[in-house]
Each structure stands twice: as structure tokens, then as C-alpha cells.
Amino acid sequence: MTAQRRVVAEVLDGDHVHLTADEVHARAAAKLPEISRATVYNTLGELVSLGEVLEVSTDRRAKRYDPNAHRPHHHLVCAQCGAIRDVHPAGNPLADLPDSERFGFTVEGVEVTYRGICPNCAGA
Amino acid sequence: MTAQRRVVAEVLDGDHVHLTADEVHARAAAKLPEISRATVYNTLGELVSLGEVLEVSTDRRAKRYDPNAHRPHHHLVCAQCGAIRDVHPAGNPLADLPDSERFGFTVEGVEVTYRGICPNCAGA
DNA sequence: TGCTTGACCTAGACTAAGTCCAATGTAGGA
DNA sequence: TCCTACATTGGACTTAGTCTAGGTCAAGCA
Missing domain, CATH: 1.10.10.10 (Winged helix-like DNA-binding domain superfamily/Winged helix DNA-binding domain)
Structure with missing residues (x-):
């Protein structure tokens, strides 16, 4: 170190x-x-x-x-200013992918990015 | 044109x-x-x-x-070779994000990227 | 026909983000 | 103290994308 x-x-x-x-x-x-x-x-x-x-x-x-690597989470991003928040949605999107949509892949993970407008940009 | x-x-x-x-x-x-x-x-x-x-x-x-812009879909990506398939999962990940996790954002969309290994790379 | 206008296209310079590499510095062991 | 291994440095390089100055071409009009 x-x-x-x-x-x-x-x-x-x-x-x-x-x-x-x-x-x-x-x-x-x-x-x-x-x-x-x-x-x-x-x-x-x-x-x-x-x-x-x-x-x-x-x-x-x-x-x-x-640095928040120890708790699984996804991201919510402001489309205007780029601000990012960590979010913890309910449910598991991996379970939503039926076998018929896996094309023989071994699916190991999923990234979810929500996009929207943050309160700052919405107010301005 | x-x-x-x-x-x-x-x-x-x-x-x-x-x-x-x-x-x-x-x-x-x-x-x-x-x-x-x-x-x-x-x-x-x-x-x-x-x-x-x-x-x-x-x-x-x-x-x-x-070019597949008219039907909403997400992507399944091979971590080794980068192959991409369009997928149509069940469920709506937007609904999985509770208000308490929205931090006042107006959430407008969501992108989901599944990652895994494709049959070609798994077999090799 | 010849001029004007404006949309479109081209080559190449430029930028941003990231990677690579040879040279240098430094800590710890013999 | 000297050696070795490894971390660090600065700068060159690569890749993806954007910008710009100038060129081409077709349509509209006198």
C-alpha cells in the first residue's frame, strides 16, 4: 500500500x-x-x-x-445533468428472462440503468 | 434520401x-x-x-x-466475444423501483443488459 | 442557359478517454 | 551497501467520435 x-x-x-x-x-x-x-x-x-x-x-x-461494491444495486441517472444515485429495486430481473429468451447463453448477471430527470433539473 | x-x-x-x-x-x-x-x-x-x-x-x-427500434427490448451480451441478442423479458423493471428509491426523480425509462456466456464461447 | 441557394458530402484536423512503455524511484532483503 | 522487484512517472500512442472548411450538386428562378 x-x-x-x-x-x-x-x-x-x-x-x-x-x-x-x-x-x-x-x-x-x-x-x-x-x-x-x-x-x-x-x-x-x-x-x-x-x-x-x-x-x-x-x-x-x-x-x-x-466504491459501493459490496451491496448489489443498480443506477438511476439524470438524463440532463448526469447525476447518479444507487438504487435497490424490488424483484430480480434475472428471473424475468425466460429460457426461451436466453439463446443458450449461461446468464451470469444483469445491469439495470433507470433514466429520468432529477428534482434539481425538473425544478429548473 | x-x-x-x-x-x-x-x-x-x-x-x-x-x-x-x-x-x-x-x-x-x-x-x-x-x-x-x-x-x-x-x-x-x-x-x-x-x-x-x-x-x-x-x-x-x-x-x-x-435497427430494431419499434419493439421495446433489452440486450443479452456475451462477456467473452461480445455477441449481442435482443431479448424480451417478462415483467416491467420500472414497476420494481419503489418510490422510496426514486429520490424525487421522474423516471422515464430503463435499460437492462444481461451478461453471460454464449453457447459458442461456452463450448470452446 | 446561367446564377443563387441550400442541403449534403468529404477529408482531415482535433478532442477525450484510456492504454502502453521505457526510464526512474524506492523499499526491503542478502 | 548492493540487488532485485515492483510501483510510479511522463509521454507517446490508440480508439471513438466530433468539428470544420471547403467542394459538389440539384432545384428554383430570371
Whole structure:
């Protein structure tokens, strides 16, 4: 555990945190100015492969990193400002996929992204 | 309707078709060699805004374009080879999101991506 | 026919996000 | 102290997509 890895882990802490790699880099650099982009990417990649952090891609631009990896959840995204909330829907969408719709696949997981307008953008 | 737009529309025809912009460009160029990337992007953008084609992003790399825009459906993606099938699950995941999990958002839609291993990759 | 207009198309430059790599730094063991 | 292994760095590179300046072409009109 080096100083670089510690600040990356510190930056990714809290609820409803979904930072891009660039944002992680900017915040890490605020604490440790000489940290490089490559190190941030390496560290994020390791955190993901350790299962400590999830990659989520709610838009086609940057990947986002979600430290809430231990409780399964989905995402609710504002179509205007891009705000993201973690949500825990009832039901299990995996069970909704009948065998006839599986095309012989071994289905292992499912990602659900709800899209809408957040109260801030709706009010404005 | 110009020749360029026609070939783009022709390339995007059929079931379970999910081409990247690059693949669309390659196939369109096979029929009309002088077609440019910008024209392909423009035409795809217009087809999307006309509602004739859906943008789907099942990985973080390229957007894919799905001509099956008139029947709501979700996607089943092979984690190894990236093959994509259109699927029509039972149930409505929108109904599974209780008000307490909506954080005041006006929820308008939902995308579901199932992930697994296709029969080809499982057999190999 | 020749001019004007506007839509469309092209090539190529540019941008953003991410990956790769050679060189450097550093911690810990012999 | 010296070695080795590994982490880090900066910068080049790649990929996907967007932007822009200029060119082409057909329709409308005198």
C-alpha cells in the first residue's frame, strides 16, 4: 500500500460516489500533486479486480467508479445533468428472462440503468 | 434520401443487428467506396433522432446501432466475444423501483443488459 | 442557359478517454 | 551497501467520435 494507492482509495469513499477516472485523478492530485494518470488508472484497475470498486458506464463517455461494491444495486441517472444515485429495486430481473429468451447463453448477471430527470433539473 | 443515406439504412437491416459506427462505415464503404466517416456519423445520428435506430452501449468502447427500434427490448451480451441478442423479458423493471428509491426523480425509462456466456464461447 | 441557394458530402484536423512503455524511484532483503 | 522487484512517472500512442472548411450538386428562378 503506497501513498498513491491510499489517496485513490480515500477519494473513492462514501455513498452515491461515482467519479470518472479524471475526477479521481484531479482529487487525488489535490492531496498528492505528483500522482500520474497512469497510476490512477492502474490503481483503479486493481481495485476493480479486487472487487472493491465497480466500474459503471452510464454514458458513453467516461467510465465511472463506484466504491459501493459490496451491496448489489443498480443506477438511476439524470438524463440532463448526469447525476447518479444507487438504487435497490424490488424483484430480480434475472428471473424475468425466460429460457426461451436466453439463446443458450449461461446468464451470469444483469445491469439495470433507470433514466429520468432529477428534482434539481425538473425544478429548473 | 441520398445514396449515402440509403446504403447506411441498408446496412442496418435485420434482426439482432448491432453494428458499431465503424462497422457500419466499413459495410457502407463496400457498397459506396467514397462514403466518409462523418457522413456515416451524421446519418446514424439522424436515424437515431428519427427513432428508426437505437443507440446501445453494451461495452465502454464503441456505441452500437440497433435497427430494431419499434419493439421495446433489452440486450443479452456475451462477456467473452461480445455477441449481442435482443431479448424480451417478462415483467416491467420500472414497476420494481419503489418510490422510496426514486429520490424525487421522474423516471422515464430503463435499460437492462444481461451478461453471460454464449453457447459458442461456452463450448470452446 | 446561367446564377443563387441550400442541403449534403468529404477529408482531415482535433478532442477525450484510456492504454502502453521505457526510464526512474524506492523499499526491503542478502 | 548492493540487488532485485515492483510501483510510479511522463509521454507517446490508440480508439471513438466530433468539428470544420471547403467542394459538389440539384432545384428554383430570371
